Amino acid sequence: MSDTTAIIKTIQEKAVRLNDAADVADEILSLVGDAGFVLIGEASHGTHEFYRCRAEITKRLIAEKGFSAVAVEADFPDAYRVNRFVRGFGADETADGALSNFQRFPLWMWRNRDVLEFVQWLREHNANKTQPEQAGFYGIDLYSLHASIEAVLSYLEKVDPDAAKQARSRYSCFEHFGEDAQSYGYAASYDERFSCEDEVIKQLLDLQRRAAEYANR
Template sequence: LLGEATHGTYEFYRERAEITKRLIKEKGFIAVAVEADWPDAFRVNRYVRGLGQDKNANEALGGFKRFPTWMWRNTVVLEFVEWLREYNASLPSNAGRVGFYGLDLYSLYTSIEAVLNYLNKIDPDAAKRARYRYSCFEHFGEDTQAYGYAATFDMTESCEGEVIDQLIELRRRAGDYASR
């Protein structure tokens, strides 16, 4: 994860991309972790690994719709994503592919929806458990900030335990899910 002194400065973006390429090629890095929502970045991850429905980097970056879209939908990132896909495609079939991962969770409900959609397809019983765990957020509607304030000031119980339980179950079952 390499930052920049300002968001949106071409030179920082270009240098970050070049440094990241060198870390991948010369030092064997296998993950690019970015300051982005994980569902949007996961779509890019699928593209750079040769999966998913997107035909090019521009389509793969199509999930980045919230401000500031220019952080990810710019020429430097577009070129880097295409490079990463080509790099992964050039690796031997038994080699691990470099991933592209988002670290932010500004999209709480989009993230919950992504987990539920995934589980609905591969493990409906686990989807029911996840739906129950995530239900603690429901009385806040789509207002994640209201939940944050309420939990911080002990006006409601935190959903932390439920979310951690869900994460643990997903991690525990990851091998089984990957084989399906």
């Protein structure tokens, strides 16, 4: 038996057929067991059927398995606005508004009906739960270098203007590369003298150290 034939045979034996998005087989949930992480992908971005199935599986993982975080392939600041909405402490009144920070191509990857409905479901799911019991929505992509910097500076300007000045000074390390984050990445990978890592870590540690203090302001 060739390797290809063996792979096909294994897929045929292990695959679980879904006839409909709502038909999330119990067998899929049983495969999770006591796992702390479940990775859900799709064969192509922007395909309604995949997005719909992914949303239904995620709902059941949250509702029945107690998962508390949805980590998506999206920029952190954009997704965190959604996180605030689903937890009930953001300024947005609608799921559509919460998703409006997604402006970078491809817009349709997150600003689509399936994600919209899932975000609304998650807000309703969290509504009657305490904060530790709620499920959050987070972005794990790092394309938003300057948007992330601006989010930190904007926050600090409100709660600690002096700290904002210090943060701005630390982040000035990136100014040599303008808006081209990729050029920074290339330069830092070839010569550590161009790296801004130390300054960014100092800023991160300061934010973490003073998080409780800022939360009470």
